[in-house]
Amino acid sequence: xxxxxxxxxxxxxxxxxxxxxxxxxxxxxxxxxxxxxxxxxxxxxxxxxxxxxxxxxxxxxxxxxxxxxxxxxxxxxxxxxxxxxxxxxxxxxxxxxxxxxxxxxxxxxxxxxxxxxxxxxxxxxxxxxxxxxxxxxxxxxxxxxxxxxxxxxxxxxxxxxxxxxxxxxxxxxxxxxxxxxxxxxxxxxxxxxxxxxxxxxxxxxxxxxxxxxxxxxxxxxxxxxxxxxxxxxxxxxxxxxxxxxxxxxxxxxxxxxxxxxxxxxxxxxxxxxxxxxxxxxxxxxxxxxxxxxxxxxxxxxxxxxxxxxxxxxxxxxxxxxxxxxxxxxxxxxxxxxxxxxxxxxxxxxxxxxxxxxxxxxxxxxxxxxxxxxxxxxxxxxxxxxxxxxxxxxxxxxxxxxxxxxxxxxxxxxxxxxxxxxxxxxxxxxxxxxxxxxxxxxxxxxxxxxx
Numbered sequence: 001x002x003x004x005x006x007x008x009x010x011x012x013x014x015x016x017x018x019x020x021x022x023x024x025x026x027x028x029x030x031x032x033x034x035x036x037x038x039x040x041x042x043x044x045x046x047x048x049x050x051x052x053x054x055x056x057x058x059x060x061x062x063x064x065x066x067x068x069x070x071x072x073x074x075x076x077x078x079x080x081x082x083x084x085x086x087x088x089x090x091x092x093x094x095x096x097x098x099x100x101x102x103x104x105x106x107x108x109x110x111x112x113x114x115x116x117x118x119x120x121x122x123x124x125x126x127x128x129x130x131x132x133x134x135x136x137x138x139x140x141x142x143x144x145x146x147x148x149x150x151x152x153x154x155x156x157x158x159x160x161x162x163x164x165x166x167x168x169x170x171x172x173x174x175x176x177x178x179x180x181x182x183x184x185x186x187x188x189x190x191x192x193x194x195x196x197x198x199x200x201x202x203x204x205x206x207x208x209x210x211x212x213x214x215x216x217x218x219x220x221x222x223x224x225x226x227x228x229x230x231x232x233x234x235x236x237x238x239x240x241x242x243x244x245x246x247x248x249x250x251x252x253x254x255x256x257x258x259x260x261x262x263x264x265x266x267x268x269x270x271x272x273x274x275x276x277x278x279x280x281x282x283x284x285x286x287x288x289x290x291x292x293x294x295x296x297x298x299x300x301x302x303x304x305x306x307x308x309x310x311x312x313x314x315x316x317x318x319x320x321x322x323x324x325x326x327x328x329x330x331x332x333x334x335x336x337x338x339x340x341x342x343x344x345x346x347x348x349x350x351x352x353x354x355x356x357x358x359x360x361x362x363x364x365x366x367x368x369x370x371x372x373x374x375x376x377x378x379x380x381x382x383x384x385x386x387x388x389x390x391x392x393x394x395x396x397x398x399x400x401x402x403x404x405x406x407x408x409x410x411x412x413x414x415x416x417x418x419x420x421x422x423x424x425x426x427x428x429x430x431x432x433x434x435x436x437x438x439x440x441x442x443x444x445x446x447x448x449x450x
Contacts, residue, residue, distance in 0.1 A: 011321060012272070012273060012321050012322070012323055013195045013198065013320070013321035013322055014321070014323065014324040015272065015273060015323055015324065016086075016087065016088070016273065016274065016323050016325055017324070017325070017326075018324045018326075019324070019326060020322065020324045020327055024196070024199055024322070025324075025326075025327040025330055026330060027199055027200055027203060028199055028316070028320050028322045028327060029327050029330040029331045029334060030203060030334065031202040031203050031316055031319075031320060032088075032090055032312075032313055032316050032327075032331050033090075033331055033335060033338075034202070034203070034359075035202065035312040035313070035315065035316050035359060036069075036090055036092050036312045036313070037066070037335070037338065038351060038356060039092055039093075039095075039312065040065050040069050040092030040093045040307075040310075041062045041065050041066065041093070042093075042095075043065070043093045043094070043095055043098060043101075043305060044058065044061035044062050044065050044093065044304075044305065045058070045062065046098065047061070047098070047101055047102065047105065047113075047305075050102055051102070051105040051106070051109075053110070057110065057238075060231060060237065060303065061303070061304065061305070062342070063231040063339045063340070063342055064231075064233060064299065064302050064303060064339065065092070065093045065304055065305065065307075065339070066335050066336070066338045066339030067233060067302070067304070067335075067336060067340065068091070068093070068295055068298060068299035068302075068304050068307050069091050069092045069307065069335045069339075070333070070335035070336040070339060071295050071298050071299075071332075072090075072091030072092075072291060072292065072307050072309075073089070073090045073091055073328055073331050073332045073335060074328060074329065074332035075294060075295060076089040076090070076091060076288060076291045076309065076328065077089060077090075077325045077326075077327075077328020077329070077331070077332075078325070078328055078329060079325075082283075082286065082287055082290060083287055083290045083291050083294060084287045084288065084290075084291045085265050085268070085284045085287050085288030085291065085309075086284055086287065086325060087265065087268045087272060087284060087323075087325055088268065088272070088313060088317060088322070088323050088325045088327070088328065089264070089265065089268055089288065089309050089310075089313055089328075090309075090310050090312070090313045090331060091291075091292065091295055091307045091308060091309050091310060092307060092310045093299075093304075093305055093306070093307055093308075094253075094257055094305075094306050094308035096253050096256055096257055096260070096308065096418060096420070096421070097117070097250070097253050097305060100246065100249040100250050100253060101113050101117070101305060103246065103249065103410075104116050104243075104246055104250075107243065107246075108243065109238075109241075110238035110239075110303070111238050111239040112242070112243065112246070113238075113305070114236075114238055114239075114240060114300050114303055114304075114305075115239075115240040116241075116242065116243070116246045116247065116250045117250065117296070117299075117305060117306050118240065118297065118300040118301070119242055119247060119250070120247060120251045120253075120254050121254065121293055121296045121297050121300065122293075123251050123254035123255055123258070123293075124254055124258055124290070124292055124293035124296065125294075127255070127258055127289065128258075128286050128289040128290045128293065129286065131262070131282060131285055131286050132279070132282035132283070132285075132286060135277075135282060137428065137431065137432060138259075138262055138428075139431060140266065140276055140277065140374050140377060141375055141378075141384050141387065141388070141427070141431065142259075142263075142424070142427045142428055142431050143262055143263040143266040143276075143374055144266075144372070144373070144374030144375030144377075145263075145371065145387075145388055145391045145392065145395075145423060145427040146259055146260060146262070146263035146420060146424045146427070147263040147264065147266070147267045147311065147314075147367060147370055147371030148368050148371025148375065148392070149371070149395040149396070149419055149420045149423045149424065150260060150263065150264070150311045150367060150368075150371070150420055151311065151364045151366075151367035151368025151369070151370070151371055152368050152395075152396065152419075153395075153396075153399075153418075153419045153420055154311070154360065154364040154367070155360070155361060155364045155365060155368070157357075157360060157364075158356075158357040158358070158359075158360030158361040158364060159357065159361065160357070161175075161353040161354065161357030161360060162175045162176055162179045162353070162354050162357035162358065163175060163176075163357075164353040164354070164357075166178060166213055166218035166352045166353060166354050167213075167217065167218035167219075167220065170216070170218055174216075174218070174354070175353065175354035175357070176354070178209055178212055178352065178354040178355060179354045179355070179358035179361070180358075181208060181209070182205045182206070182208060182209040182354075182355055182359070183205070183358050183361070183362060185201075185204055185205045185208045186202060186204070186319070186358075189204055189205070190319065195321065198319070198320055198321050199320045199321065200320075201319050202319055202320065202359065202362075202363075205355075205358070205359070206351070206355055206359065209352060209354065209355030209358065210351075210352065210355065213352045213354075213355070218352065220352075229341065229342075229343060230340055230341055231339070231340060231341075231342055232340070233302035233303075234302060234303065235301060235302065236301065236303065237302070237303040238303050249410075253306075253421075254296075256418065256420065256421040256424065257292065257306070257308045259420075259421075259424045259425075259428070260308060260309070260311075260420060260424070261285075261288055261289055261292055261308060261309040262285055262288075262289070263371070263374075264309045264310070264311050264314065265284060265285050265288045265309065266281070266285070266374060267311070267314045267367070267370040267371065267373075267374060268313065268314055268317065268323075269281060269284060270370065270373060270374060271314055271317045271318060271323060271370065272317070272323040273323070276374065276377065288309060292307065292308060292309055295307045311364070311367045312363050312364075312367070314366065314367050315362065315363030315364065315365075315366035316363065318366045318369075319362070319363070319366070375388060383434055383435075383436060386430075386434065387427055387434060388427075390426060390430060391423045391426045391430065392423060394422050394423050394426045395419040395420065395422050395424070395426070396419055396423070398416050398419070398422050399416070399418065399419040399422065
């Protein structure tokens with residue numbers, strides 16, 4: 001049983017099934033979307049830059065990333081039959097697919113990228129129904145390690161954003177000062193003790209950052225549009241292609257996304273005041289993985305890239321105290337509008353880097369804390385500490401050795417280049433190989449020191 005569940009429930013302003021008034025619902029929805037919208041369009045921008053896509057293709061990929069995010073968020077939060085976690089989850093384009101997508105794009109362009117993404121989607125749909133039977137494999141310890149690695153791996157991106165100058169000619173210290181002010185505003189809002197202040201903390205911090213940058217002349221203008229005010233999805237706009245040798249890398253990343261989604265959904269369950277074990281929990285996980293799989297199919301059908309459940313929403317839930325899933329339809333509508341009407345979202349995409357970095361540090365730090373909570377919820381035995389130590393060492397250490405990774409075979413490199421996948425797989429294997437206390441009586445003694 002998860003003892004912290006009730007404690008977490010008392011910290012929520014609105015629980016999972018609560019009806020949130022319209023104004024607070026809009027407030028929280030905008031913060032949820034604002035925390036992830038830049039992240040969900042970034043993979044498309046990165047791929048377009050590396051593979052030299054046309055402006056028209058780039059604009060379409062960005063729009064479809066947001067449309068797919070709207071679909072996934074709607075399926076996850078509103079829950080239709082066995083599809084959806086029924087939690088306040090939000091989806092976005094997965095960064096995990098960058099390496100195989102670049103490989104496919106270099107070989108065969110957009111048609112091969114989309115074709116391989118679509119061909120490997122059955123991995124999630126086939127695996128999802130069997131997850132409840134694999135609960136001894138995917139334990140809270142494994143989920144906690146994955147969530148912790150997700151948070152730790154994303155925090156450096158926030159610091160890199162803070163280190164960037166808000167504008168050309170700005171002082172070297174300007175990014176750090178703005179980030180400090182934004183974080184301070186969010187902390188003060190959290191400390192007031194009022195529900196409205198807590199729910200508005202992220203939004204107030206972002207608005208403060210925008211205001212300061214605007215006053216100093218550091219706010220960049222959005223890129224001018226090509227004159228199009230609406231972007232409609234098209235079926236297979238780039239065509240489809242397939243190569244057998246690329247199937248395994250894509251299938252493996254889908255498996256990694258399953259592991260990440262399980263960790264994210266488990267963390268969201270905990271933050272929503274729900275137990276992180278038992279039949280209901282596994283039904284939520286199964287539904288969440290199915291929703292991710294269907295979202296990936298929908299995204300690739302319209303020429304986009306695979307999506308995944310994001311971790312950012314867990315940080316926003318902790319900040320705002322709102323875990324009500326019914327605001328998911330508002331979040332989906334906002335994302336859909338940003339995707340179908342590109343001019344609406346241009347000011348969001350030019351968020352000052354120091355503001356984005358401050359937001360990232362705060363939210364991803366809270367994601368890492370969620371992972372720690374999952375790891376220690378049932379107590380941390382000597383065995384658990386050993387698994388965590390090795391997994392975190394691999395997950396943090398291996399990706400830092402980029403030159404060494406480049407010398408390895410491409411298949412091995414695919415396994416190891418992501419700290420989340422490397423550490424998560426190590427945790428999974430060690431959890432299977434090292435006997436638990438149920439299988440073998442561990443002697444008392446050194447475990448008490450951990």
